[in-house]
Amino acid sequence: xxxxxxxxxxxxxxxxxxxxxxxxxxxxxxxxxxxxxxxxxxxxxxxxxxxxxxxxxxxxxxxxxxxxxxxxxxxxxxxxxxxxxxxxxxxxxxxxxxxxxxxxxxxxxxxxxxxxxxxxxxxxxxxxxxxxxxxxxxxxxxxxxxxxxxxxxxxxxxxxxxxxxxxxxxxxxxxxxxxxxxxxxxxxxxxxxxxxxxxxxxxxxxxxxxxxxxxxxxxxxxxxxxxxxxxxxxxxxxxxxxxxxxxxxxxxxxxxxxxxxxxxxxxxxxxxxxxxxxxxxxxxxxxxxxxxxxxxxxxxxxxxxxxxxxxxxxxxxxxxxxxxxxxxxxxxxxxxxxxxxxxxxxxxxxxxxxxxxxxxxxxxxxxxxxxxxxxxxxxxxxxxxxxxxxxxxxxxxxxxxxxxxxxxxxxxxxxxxxxxxxxxxxxxxxxxxxxxxxxxxxxxxxxxxxxxxxxxxxxxxxxxxxxxxxxxxxxxxxxxxxxxxxx
Numbered sequence: 239x240x241x242x243x244x245x246x247x248x249x250x251x252x253x254x255x256x257x258x259x260x261x262x263x264x265x266x267x268x269x270x271x272x273x274x275x276x277x278x279x280x281x282x283x284x285x286x287x288x289x290x291x292x293x294x295x296x297x298x299x300x301x302x303x304x305x306x307x308x309x310x311x312x313x314x315x316x317x318x319x320x321x322x323x324x325x326x327x328x329x330x331x332x333x334x335x336x337x338x339x340x341x342x343x344x345x346x347x348x349x350x351x352x353x354x355x356x357x358x359x360x361x362x363x364x365x366x367x368x369x370x371x372x373x374x375x376x377x378x379x380x381x382x383x384x385x386x387x388x389x390x391x392x393x394x395x396x397x398x399x400x401x402x403x404x405x406x407x408x409x410x411x412x413x414x415x416x417x418x419x420x421x422x423x424x425x426x427x428x429x430x431x432x433x434x435x436x437x438x439x440x441x442x443x444x445x446x447x448x449x450x451x452x453x454x455x456x457x458x459x460x461x462x463x464x465x466x467x468x469x470x471x472x473x474x475x476x477x478x479x480x481x482x483x484x485x486x487x488x489x490x491x492x493x494x495x496x497x498x499x500x501x502x503x504x505x506x507x508x509x510x511x512x513x514x515x516x517x518x519x520x521x522x523x524x525x526x527x528x529x530x531x532x533x534x535x536x537x538x539x540x541x542x543x544x545x546x547x548x549x550x551x552x553x554x555x556x557x558x559x560x561x562x563x564x565x566x567x568x569x570x571x572x573x574x575x576x577x578x579x580x581x582x583x584x585x586x587x588x589x590x591x592x593x594x595x596x597x598x599x600x601x602x603x604x605x606x607x608x609x610x611x612x613x614x615x616x617x618x619x620x621x622x623x624x625x626x627x628x629x630x631x632x633x634x635x636x637x638x639x640x641x642x643x644x645x646x647x648x649x650x651x652x653x654x655x656x657x658x659x660x661x662x663x664x665x666x667x668x669x670x671x672x673x674x675x676x677x678x679x680x681x682x683x684x685x686x687x688x689x690x691x692x693x694x695x696x697x698x699x700x701x702x703x704x705x706x707x708x709x710x711x712x713x714x715x716x717x718x719x720x721x722x723x724x725x
Contacts, residue, residue, distance in 0.1 A: 242313065243309045243310050243312070243313035246309040246310075246312040246313045246316075247305060247306060247309035249309070249312070249327055250305050250308045250309045250312065250327050251305055253327040253328070254302075254305070254327075254333075260302065262392070262393065262396065263302055263333055263334050263396060264294070264301050264302065264334075265393075266334060266361065266362075266389055266393045266396045266398060267292050267293065267294060267301070267302070267334035267335070267336065267398060268292065268294075269360075269361040269362075269393070270292075270334070270336050270361065270362055270387050270398045270400070271290060271291070271292040271295075271336045273359050273360065273361065273362070274290045274336055274338055274400070275290040277290075277338075277349075277352075278290060281352070282352060283345075283348050283349050283352045286340055286341070286342075286345035286346075286348045286349050287338060287339070287340060287345070287349060288339045288340060288341050288405060289338075289339040290336065290337070290338050290339070291336070291337055291339075292334070292335065292336045292337075293334060293335040293336070296337075302333050302334055303330075303332055303333050303334070303335070308327065308330055308333055311330055311332075312325060312327060312330060315329070315330075328395055328396075328397070329397075330397070331386045331397040331398070331399050332397075332398075332399035333396075333397070333398075334396070334397075334398040334399070335398065335399040335400070335401070336387075336398060336399070336400050336401075337400070337401045337402075337403065337408070338400065338401070338402045338403075339403065339404070339405055339408050340402065340403070340404055340405070341404070341405060342404060342444075343381060343404055343444055345404070346381075346382065346383055346402045346403060346404060349383075349402050350369055350371075350383040350385075350402055353369065353385065353400075353402075354366050354369055358390075359390075360390070361389065361390055361391065361393055362387035362388060362389050362390055362393065362398065363387070363388055363390060364385055364386070364387055364388070364400075365388070368385050368386045368387075368388070369383055369384070369385035369386075369400075370383070370384055370385070371383055372384060380407060381403070381404070381407055381444070382401055382402060382403035382404075382407055383401070383402040383403070384399065384400070384401055384402075385399070385400045385401075385402070386398070386399060386400070387399075387400055404444055406444045407444065461580070462540075463707075463710055463711040463714060464580070464711050465537045465538070465578075465580075466707055466710075466711075467704070467707040467708045467710070467711050468533075468537050468577070468578035468579075469534060469537055469538070469578075470703055470704045470707040470708075471574075471578065471704050471707075472530050472531075472533055472534045472537070472578065473488070473534070474700060474701060474703065474704045475530060476488065476527055476530055476531075480527050481518075481522060481527065483514075483517075483518045483521065483522065484518065484527045484528070484530075484531055486514070487511065487514050487515060487518065487531045488531060488534070490510065490511060490514060491511060491531070491534060491535060491538070494507045494510070494511065495538055498511065498535065498538045498539065499538055499539065499540045500540055500541075503543065503544075511535050512535070512547075515528065515531060515532055515535070515551075518531075519551070523558075524551070524554055524555035524558055525555065526555070526567075526568070526571060528551065528555070529548075529551055529552045529555055529571065529575065532547070532548040532551045532552070533548050533552075533575050533578055533579065535548070536548035536579055537578055537579060542579065542580055545579045545580070545581060548575070548579060549572075549575070549576070549579070549581070549584075552568075552571070552572050552575055553572075555568065556568045556569070556572065566592075566595060569588065569591065569592055569595070570592050570607075570608070570611070572588050573585050573588030573589045573591075573592055573611060573615065574611065576588055577614070577615055577618060580622075582615070582618055582619035582622050582623075583619065585615045585618070585619070586612070586615045586616060586619050586642075589608070589611050589612035589615040589616075590612060592608045592611065592612070593605075593608040593609060593612050595608075596608035596609075603660070606653065606654070606660060606664075607660065607663075609649055609652065609653060610653060610660070610663050610664055610667045611667075612649060613646050613649035613650050613653070613667050613668075613671055614666075614667045614670055614671070616642050616643075616645050616646035616649070616671075617643075617646045617667075617670050617671040617673075617674040617675055618670075618674070619642055620639055620642045620643045620646060620674055620675055621674040621675075621715065623639045623642070624639060625718070625722075643674075643675040646671045646674075646675050647671060647672075647675050649671075650667065650668045650671045650672075653667075653668065659699075659701060661695055662692050662695045662696045662699075662701060662705060663692075665688050665689070665691050665692035665695060666688070666689055666692035666705065666708055666709075666712075668685070668688050669684075669685040669686065669687070669688030669689035669690075669691075669692060669712060670685065670689065670708075670712055671685070672684055672685030672688065673685035673686065673689070673712050673715050673716045673719060674715065674719075676719070678723070679720060679723050682716050682719045682720055682723065683716075683720075685712070685716065686712065686713065686716045689708070689709050689712045689713075690709070692705055692708075692709070693705045693706055693709045
């Protein structure tokens, strides 16, 4: 007795065995896989691809879709075809297949968009209509993009299916494909319900992983903004009349800045900068400018692995200072440097010590400056503790976080207006404190208004760039706070 698709099966065998088509399909599949795998090495979507494999890699034998499965699909297509239409074997798009596996749902979107925009490759092309999105709501929790590569050149008559999906969808598909999609027998309704619940749970997991990734990326972006603002602060404070060796280090840092962030400490660029700083110290001794360039370099390191090195240089400089007034200024510098380096607890401790010394001096301007700095340090420390888990906030003891928040707000309420650069610092600090520590949407929005006023007050001054850098940081933080308050 014949299978219902026996005619199609004979047609499939004849088609694939004739003219070495099976060999050509296998070669085409390899070419598609090789091209797509190359995207994971050198392309704008390289970080969005975790793995690429072909049907041959997955099932080993046969390297293509089984003849029986091709014939059955052709049989079903013909049954559904409109009158006068009769699909051919060559119309079957998944005789060959390649899967692109991505870490997160958003990565599948990026890869799909990239393939559509690129459209033409050496051995195949993809039209916008050749890729379709499978919504999990309509596909029992399965989320992916399915597309068709149309062969070019000697592969012009061939098709290859591509699937773009997440690691979680892939692993769940491996578990459930043959049980639910093509089961050998009936599935009890209750077991089917359990399977659907598990599918829904994994879909949620995929979505939650996306949320966590977005939070981490945003935290890293904010930390980068913070470090860039700190670098602006350091650069503006170094005079054009500084020693030529200091200027040379800064110029070298500007040229190598991009590589310095992540390159190994034993590699050429970090070693070059550090040797220049060491040579500068040996020739002209410790100074505030030497400490500034050390901090400038350390803030560039995304891993913060040169913080201790930079602070040690500052401490060596302070230890060599005999004049009390110079030591006072050096203490202020150390507190600001700690903040620039992301050492929040150290910055707060230094800030308190500076306020104590300022109060003893009874000089109102020193007291105001010291309190402005401490309020800012407290706000930064609070924000880091509560919102910056991705950049290390989770490692800090949060027991006194609320106390830190209240102290920052109390200090800003005590601060009175000033003129010149102190006015810019006061406006920016009051705004930053409200953004980080405010408990309402109105407070955060007021904070942004104050920060905007600080930028306006700094216009046409040497500190304009610095004010704009801090405003960019505060703006991103305000947006994140407003989203959290809204939820």
